[in-house]
């Protein structure tokens with residue numbers, strides 16, 4: 299960024315002294331809104347085409363604008379463009395250069411437009427692309443999750459409540475719980491995209507414009523589904539950005555829960571999984587350490603994305619209509635949420651696709667230690683006519699005895715079990731095994747391995763609508 303000696307503010311006409319360097323830096327957004335340049339250009343070109351079509355600017359003006367923009371695009375892509383903090387933001391930087399390149403036509407571009415509807419348009423265009431990117435990555439991540447779940451559809455592990463061993467589940471079943479969370483996240487991003495995809499241009503500063511504009515044409519040019527209906531709302535609304543950050547925050551909350559489990563599972567005391575070295579780092583002092591840095595950081599970054607959401611909600615809560623400069627502060631939280639979610643998805647897709655080694659033996663060993671099939675014994679007695687509450691009490695006593703003896707329930711002898719209820723017969727051992735317990739939960743949403751396989755197959759179908767069209771995926 300190179301400050302020019304004599305800033306020529308576009309709005310300087312009614313001012314008698316320049317702003318201080320500090321104020322300049324304080325009010326400028328170029329440091330972070332630079333990244334909107336493609337979308338700013340896209341919006342400007344659509345606006346210029348509409349102006350020419352409506353006879354508001356000449357056909358030659360449009361040709362000049364298109365030619366100038368093509369040059370600027372080259373300059374930026376080649377890293378030759380001189381961004382200037384004196385020119386405040388991305389809009390003025392591009393417009394100034396355009397005017398330097400093509401003269402008066404560059405000055406005509408801003409006819410019937412304000413930076414207020416311009417920035418609202420830019421951020422919507424940018425976010426629309428961002429959401430499409432997230433959805434594409436989410437589909438890849440989810441496909442990896444389903445594949446892993448399918449592979450582990452019959453792998454028993456302890457299911458936990460209160461972080462205590464509760465009942466046997468399969469690892470695949472456990473993973474598919476996350477599929478549900480992330481599928482809802484996908485739905486939220488799709489839903490949010492609909493409200494992002496509306497055109498503010500035409501609102502100008504806030505009241506609309508006196509030129510005979512054609513907003514529907516601009517909307518169609520830019521692929522917006524509709525125009526923002528009210529000019530005052532068009533320039534002041536940032537609900538779509540809040541919704542986006544809310545969707546990101548909830549997505550990260552889900553990632554954070556998964557991360558917490560990954561870190562727990564790879565603790566040597568638990569040892570359910572091994573995480574590939576490329577997702578871990580070591581310690582500077584303890585040579586033996588391998589730390590689950592990626593899950594930990596994802597858990598930590600959840601805090602910043604939740605912060606992004608709170609920042610935007612607070613930004614908007616006391617804003618009077620219509621546009622206020624406060625809105626310039628919407629960009630960094632939105633970009634931060636977008637960047638964090640995008641990177642997190644990339645890494646986690648890779649991690650699930652081959653970064654996790656499942657240690658079925660450790661899962662089974664943990665199951666042996668928590669009386670995980672106690673409920674199955676109670677159900678067995680209930681099936682034989684014992685009221686469930688009584689069965690619960692009988693099994694409680696059996697667990698206590700097994701605990702004292704230092705064995706699991708199926709390791710008690712038939713005679714020992716029968717001391718708790720004469721209804722217990724030899725077939726009890728089928729119910730007390732982990733496999734028997736799993737197979738018994740044979741309904742939609744249950745953990746029986748066949749049900750988990752069927753759920754994985756359905757998950758693949760349910761993911762289909764979220765996959766980008768092949769062309770977009772290749773781009």
Ligand code: ARG
Nearest residue numbers: 327387413414417623625626
């Ligand atoms: N940089 C501004 C933003 O990010 C652009 C709009 C400025 N409009 C204004 N009237 N100052 O919101």
